Amino acid sequence: DAGVTQSPTHLIKTRGQQVTLRCSPKSGHDTVSWYQQALGQGPQFIFQYYEEEERQRGNFPDRFSGHQFPNYSSELNVNALLLGDSALYLCASSPATGINEKLFFGSGTQLSVL
């Protein structure tokens, strides 16, 4: 059983560019959340997708957007990249049933903005 998979594992972009990160949830999970983890910090919640809609959002600007597909996979898009967007981007999946189900995280995409 594959867990949460993310691609690519590493990415280098320059300021002003746009980036798309991808996530496939764990089998049986239909909810996907995205987190940003700066070096030496805890992950920060970006947003969560369920039934192809954004259900909840953290304190991130509109440059950060996402999408969920009918097969529950998800994309995170970041426009007009800034140096401060350099971070590890984590995807987490969980089943929608129940409350506060345990999150399963992928290994992340390391984004470097030069």
Added chain:
Amino acid sequence: GESVGLHLPTLSVQEGDNSIINCAYSNSASDYFIWYKQESGKGPQFIIDIRSNMDKRQGQRVTVLLNKTVKHLSLQIAATQPGDSAVYFCAEATGGYQKVTFGTGTKLQVIP
């Protein structure tokens, strides 16, 4: 706003000893707390959780204690092993949604 913090950024423990990692939280409305372990190059891994209606919960070699009066959470690891070396995060959540607020983490170093 919500925040979860830790007292010690780095903890060094002798192999075989017990480890205690502490965490303070500020959101009194939080009703679900989780400890995650993150190894280098990997995403956070669930260790143990506890709901606000409980004070203590035990797993395999790990125990989580919750003191709602002082908004304090702790993770106890029994007989610490080299494989326990990692960064540990406490986290909190509120209500039925799954937004999880993480602290800044404690690095646990196990000395062989």
